[in-house]
Amino acid sequence: MHVQTPLKVHYYGSVVVLLGTRDEEGRANLAPMSSAWWLGQSAMLGMGDRSKTAQNLRATRECTLNLVPSGLADAVDRLADLTAVDPVPQTKAAKGYRFEPDKFGAAGLTEVPGEATGAPRVAECPIQLECRIVAAHPFGKGCTAFEAEILQSHVDESVLVPGTAYVDPVAWDPLIMKFCDYFGEARNLRESTLAANWRMPRGRLGRAA
Numbered sequence: 516m517h518v519q520t521p522l523k524v525h526y527y528g529s530v531v532v533l534l535g536t537r538d539e540e541g542r543a544n545l546a547p548m549s550s551a552w553w554l555g556q557s558a559m560l561g562m563g564d565r566s567k568t569a570q571n572l573r574a575t576r577e578c579t580l581n582l583v584p585s586g587l588a589d590a591v592d593r594l595a596d597l598t599a600v601d602p603v604p605q606t607k608a609a610k611g612y613r614f615e616p617d618k619f620g621a622a623g624l625t626e627v628p629g630e631a632t633g634a635p636r637v638a639e640c641p642i643q644l645e646c647r648i649v650a651a652h653p654f655g656k657g658c659t660a661f662e663a664e665i666l667q668s669h670v671d672e673s674v675l676v677p678g679t680a681y682v683d684p685v686a687w688d689p690l691i692m693k694f695c696d697y698f699g700e701a702r703n704l705r706e707s708t709l710a711a712n713w714r715m716p717r718g719r720l721g722r723a724a
């Protein structure tokens with residue numbers, strides 16, 4: 516039987532991306548995001564307008580999309596309540612966000628320079644896509660859908676079908692965000708700071724809120 520209920524969250528499960536950007540002064544930023552989808556050689560990226568990342572995308576019109584393997588769930592979660600916006604917007608401060616100018620250091624991840632763009636890449640991510648932002652569409656309430664054209668792909672051989680330009684879907688085990696919780700290897704991987712701060716009900720995860 517279906518019940519009619521106004522769902523509060525519609526995050527049904529999508530890959531986690533670490534979005535690398537720079538501000539106008541060249542300072543690197545890194546933000547976890549999961550509202551991303553791909554078609555052909557383009558990606559659509561949904562970002563809240565209050566994020567430093569959205570500001571950087573508008574200012575420099577370039578970024579890297581670093582696809583996160585399930586083994587990096589801890590590193591992603593270390594960024595979950597950080598923003599490079601100073602002062603932290605009140606709505607975010609109320610959800611536990613803190614200002615952090617050095618996201619790479621905070622995550623314990625290694626910055627590698629881009630080749631096709633000035634945006635920073637994440638060495639630990641086996642798939643790194645350098646992109647140019649070609650359009651920005653207002654989306655929902657206070658969000659923007661940034662259209663990114665992929666200029667250059669850096670792929671670790673370990674996730675490729677040998678001798679081809681195709682990713683092996685068995686070798687590639689993405690970190691998935693599903694209703695604010697982390698999944699990979701088809702199981703829940705760890706407690707999620709975002710889920711705790713958003714006071715998400717635990718349901719079948721069976722943990723205390």
Ligand SMILES: Cc1cc2nc3c(=O)[nH]c(=O)nc-3n(C[C@H](O)[C@H](O)[C@H](O)COP(=O)(O)O)c2cc1C
Binds near residue numbers: 531546551569592692
């Ligand atoms: C796993 C994960 C996925 C997220 N997905 C998104 C997203 O798709 N869009 C978005 O605007 N924020 C998303 N966030 C929240 C941003 O990372 C957060 O707003 C962060 O403060 C942005 O950093 P910045 O202000 O330094 O850019 C996500 C956070 C986590 C932990």
